[in-house]
Amino acid sequence: MKNHDTLETGRALSEQFNPGMEATLEARYGHLLPGMAQSTVDFVYGQQYARPGLSLRDRYLATIAALTAQGGQTRPQLQINIAAGLKAGLSRREIAEVIWQMALYGGLPAAINALNSALEVFGSHDDGER
Amino acid sequence: MKNHDTLETGRALSEQFNPGMEATLEARYGHLLPGMAQSTVDFVYGQQYARPGLSLRDRYLATIAALTAQGGQTRPQLQINIAAGLKAGLSRREIAEVIWQMALYGGLPAAINALNSALEVFGSHDDGER
Amino acid sequence: MKNHDTLETGRALSEQFNPGMEATLEARYGHLLPGMAQSTVDFVYGQQYARPGLSLRDRYLATIAALTAQGGQTRPQLQINIAAGLKAGLSRREIAEVIWQMALYGGLPAAINALNSALEVFGSHDDGER
Amino acid sequence: MKNHDTLETGRALSEQFNPGMEATLEARYGHLLPGMAQSTVDFVYGQQYARPGLSLRDRYLATIAALTAQGGQTRPQLQINIAAGLKAGLSRREIAEVIWQMALYGGLPAAINALNSALEVFGSHDDGER
Amino acid sequence: MKNHDTLETGRALSEQFNPGMEATLEARYGHLLPGMAQSTVDFVYGQQYARPGLSLRDRYLATIAALTAQGGQTRPQLQINIAAGLKAGLSRREIAEVIWQMALYGGLPAAINALNSALEVFGSHDDGER
Amino acid sequence: MKNHDTLETGRALSEQFNPGMEATLEARYGHLLPGMAQSTVDFVYGQQYARPGLSLRDRYLATIAALTAQGGQTRPQLQINIAAGLKAGLSRREIAEVIWQMALYGGLPAAINALNSALEVFGSHDDGER
Numbered sequence: 001m002k003n004h005d006t007l008e009t010g011r012a013l014s015e016q017f018n019p020g021m022e023a024t025l026e027a028r029y030g031h032l033l034p035g036m037a038q039s040t041v042d043f044v045y046g047q048q049y050a051r052p053g054l055s056l057r058d059r060y061l062a063t064i065a066a067l068t069a070q071g072g073q074t075r076p077q078l079q080i081n082i083a084a085g086l087k088a089g090l091s092r093r094e095i096a097e098v099i100w101q102m103a104l105y106g107g108l109p110a111a112i113n114a115l116n117s118a119l120e121v122f123g124s125h126d127d128g129e130r
Numbered sequence: 131m132k133n134h135d136t137l138e139t140g141r142a143l144s145e146q147f148n149p150g151m152e153a154t155l156e157a158r159y160g161h162l163l164p165g166m167a168q169s170t171v172d173f174v175y176g177q178q179y180a181r182p183g184l185s186l187r188d189r190y191l192a193t194i195a196a197l198t199a200q201g202g203q204t205r206p207q208l209q210i211n212i213a214a215g216l217k218a219g220l221s222r223r224e225i226a227e228v229i230w231q232m233a234l235y236g237g238l239p240a241a242i243n244a245l246n247s248a249l250e251v252f253g254s255h256d257d258g259e260r
Numbered sequence: 261m262k263n264h265d266t267l268e269t270g271r272a273l274s275e276q277f278n279p280g281m282e283a284t285l286e287a288r289y290g291h292l293l294p295g296m297a298q299s300t301v302d303f304v305y306g307q308q309y310a311r312p313g314l315s316l317r318d319r320y321l322a323t324i325a326a327l328t329a330q331g332g333q334t335r336p337q338l339q340i341n342i343a344a345g346l347k348a349g350l351s352r353r354e355i356a357e358v359i360w361q362m363a364l365y366g367g368l369p370a371a372i373n374a375l376n377s378a379l380e381v382f383g384s385h386d387d388g389e390r
Numbered sequence: 391m392k393n394h395d396t397l398e399t400g401r402a403l404s405e406q407f408n409p410g411m412e413a414t415l416e417a418r419y420g421h422l423l424p425g426m427a428q429s430t431v432d433f434v435y436g437q438q439y440a441r442p443g444l445s446l447r448d449r450y451l452a453t454i455a456a457l458t459a460q461g462g463q464t465r466p467q468l469q470i471n472i473a474a475g476l477k478a479g480l481s482r483r484e485i486a487e488v489i490w491q492m493a494l495y496g497g498l499p500a501a502i503n504a505l506n507s508a509l510e511v512f513g514s515h516d517d518g519e520r
Numbered sequence: 521m522k523n524h525d526t527l528e529t530g531r532a533l534s535e536q537f538n539p540g541m542e543a544t545l546e547a548r549y550g551h552l553l554p555g556m557a558q559s560t561v562d563f564v565y566g567q568q569y570a571r572p573g574l575s576l577r578d579r580y581l582a583t584i585a586a587l588t589a590q591g592g593q594t595r596p597q598l599q600i601n602i603a604a605g606l607k608a609g610l611s612r613r614e615i616a617e618v619i620w621q622m623a624l625y626g627g628l629p630a631a632i633n634a635l636n637s638a639l640e641v642f643g644s645h646d647d648g649e650r
Numbered sequence: 651m652k653n654h655d656t657l658e659t660g661r662a663l664s665e666q667f668n669p670g671m672e673a674t675l676e677a678r679y680g681h682l683l684p685g686m687a688q689s690t691v692d693f694v695y696g697q698q699y700a701r702p703g704l705s706l707r708d709r710y711l712a713t714i715a716a717l718t719a720q721g722g723q724t725r726p727q728l729q730i731n732i733a734a735g736l737k738a739g740l741s742r743r744e745i746a747e748v749i750w751q752m753a754l755y756g757g758l759p760a761a762i763n764a765l766n767s768a769l770e771v772f773g774s775h776d777d778g779e780r
Contacts, residue, residue: 325452
């Protein structure tokens with residue numbers, strides 16, 4: 001029965017950080033890949049992000065670091081995770097710092113490209129605090 | 131004068147987390163690359179890890195995430211950073227969690243390989259569970 | 261004389277799956293890189309895709325898998341190979357499945373980005389069967 | 391209830407292609423990452439490889455292609471999947487062909503390194519040519 | 521005092537090959553990452569490109585090779601370095617050749633994408649010699 | 651008839667920089683991949699390295715840069731190309747410089763790992779400093 005719980009847990013967490021994600025995935029990919037939306041919610045949110053042992057804030061910090069170091073080909077996902085990281089308690093400064101630090105591991109171009117992605121997200125969240 | 135400070139700051143930090151690193155780099159690579167050891171300490175520690183705005187613990191978390199997602203080709207550096215992350219306050223559990231989460235971004239093989247690297251570091255630090 | 265044959269074999273195969281490719285490469289890059297168009301047709305189609313031992317359908321399946329796992333930076337080539345894979349006998353469902361499976365090896369973002377590329381190709385091939 | 395089934399399905403498939411995998415993961419990583427072994431079996435085998443729409447033989451072909459194109463850092467996983475691909479019906483020739491084709495996408499060094507990995511697997515399976 | 525010199529050296533070199541770069545970085549990222557523009561000029565130009573032992577022309581050749589082999593995700597940086605490479609004495613032909621050679625190491629798609637980036641730069645520098 | 655020439659040209663060049671390569675590839679992989687050794691010599695040496703427009707010395711410089719930036723998974727090929735680069739006229743210092751510069755694009759760990767590979771090659775070529 002455990003896995004039934006991971007799907008439900010994943011749904012609750014996913015709705016909190018990416019509202020409507022499962023429905024969007026189902027509408028976009030469901031005709032080609034039945035069950036893919038449910039699998040994503042279950043594994044990503046229910047079996048990974050919902051794990052105890054590391055805070056959600058730290059998990060988003062790690063994800064932003066990884067997507068930056070992998071280079072700009074994951075721009076849409078990087079931006080989704082930056083927005084989610086802000087919700088999870090990361091400050092803009094912390095996000096900018098972790099991206100810039102990735103110059104050491106993914107190279108300067110990857111860091112600069114990711115900073116540009118972050119600036120776009122910050123621009124569209126311009127509701128006060130920097 | 132700022133940069134003189136970044137070199138000194140970098141040296142202090144580097145000695146704390148990787149004792150002897152500058153001397154090792156100099157001994158190993160200095161005959162081929164004069165100044166490379168100093169540059170590394172200055173840029174990596176003095177101009178990156180020493181920056182305010184993100185804690186050292188968080189910086190090591192991010193580095194471990196990135197090196198994992200990039201795949202196992204950076205094993206020695208991953209292990210150095212796992213050891214430094216333990217010093218900076220990360221628990222073994224947190225390190226294992228962030229590595230496993232990278233299955234989502236760098237793929238399952240990269241995560242498994244990095245877990246094996248972590249186990250080796252943990253084994254050689256077996257001085258009481260954290 | 262063998263290689264003369266690989267160029268001719270490559271031309272025949274290339275015309276079948278990417279009509280006009282050699283001429284397009286020559287027109288676009290020939291002034292800078294004399295012979296590059298011919299080299300590409302010879303090596304890619306004549307010396308690789310035309311090899312016995314694996315069907316063309318399987319070769320396109322493998323290419324789609326690899327380009328997906330490498331991340332979205334190869335979008336134009338991924339789309340060309342998805343279109344060629346349909347010609348070689350792959351179904352849309354098989355293409356979607358192999359892309360989604362790559363979440364395990366190239367990460368979720370790479371798989372999602374590639375699915376979006378596939379949807380665009382499928383949309384422009386909307387002549388009946390899904 | 392669906393997910394309960396994916397775990398059971400995954401276990402059956404995993405035991406067929408990698409006997410003892412869940413137990414090995416649990417023994418090796420369970421103390422650091424409770425539930426990780428179960429998650430892997432559930433997601434990798436139950437929610438990915440067990441999907442209809444693409445044969446297991448084709449799935450292993452795609453995995454071998456992807457791990458080759460990503461470079462040699464996933465050698466252990468590449469070898470596990472080559473062995474599983476043989477069980478799923480791929481011939482040695484087909485495996486060699488798909489690896490060599492990856493020279494076009496992951497570069498020559500990645501293809502050569504993967505061929506070496508395959509030779510090791512073939513050597514340890516030397517119970518009559520396929 | 522050495523590092524003070526690397527910053528000044530870096531500034532002189534940076535102004536020669538990317539006029540206005542430090543000011544642009546400061547204006548764009550300085551509010552989020554104080555000192556980042558200065559660090560970039562210091563490390564990239566002062567502590568790397570300004571090193572003796574390899575000519576600037578060769579350094580740009582190497583950078584173009586690396587950014588090509590890493591795939592198209594670094595397009596803006598690739599184009600900046602192609603333009604700088606022309607200033608440092610590389611011919612268009614040499615740039616095209618090195619990019620095309622990278623088909624061997626980064627795969628054909630990466631080489632083709634980089635050639636397209638180069639054509640765009642060459643088009644906007646169309647002041648005579650090819 | 652052109653391609654017949656590329657194979658012969660490739661053989662001459664290959665024998666000069668990697669004596670015995672075609673025979674080694676044939677002996678090692680020929681039973682699985684008939685014609686692969688010949689294809690490699692033809693494409694790599696005959697259709698790429700033998701192209702006019704860029705010197706062999708520059709081509710090896712570019713290759714060393716690219717293999718470094720891609721990370722340590724291509725160690726054997728990196729070492730083969732460092733040895734060939736020495737034959738083509740690169741100095742040890744130039745090779746070390748270009749590897750170290752790659753810290754900017756492939757990250758510090760990739761550069762350090764490649765320096766270690768170079769030291770091994772230099773150690774086994776210790777017949778008078780260059």
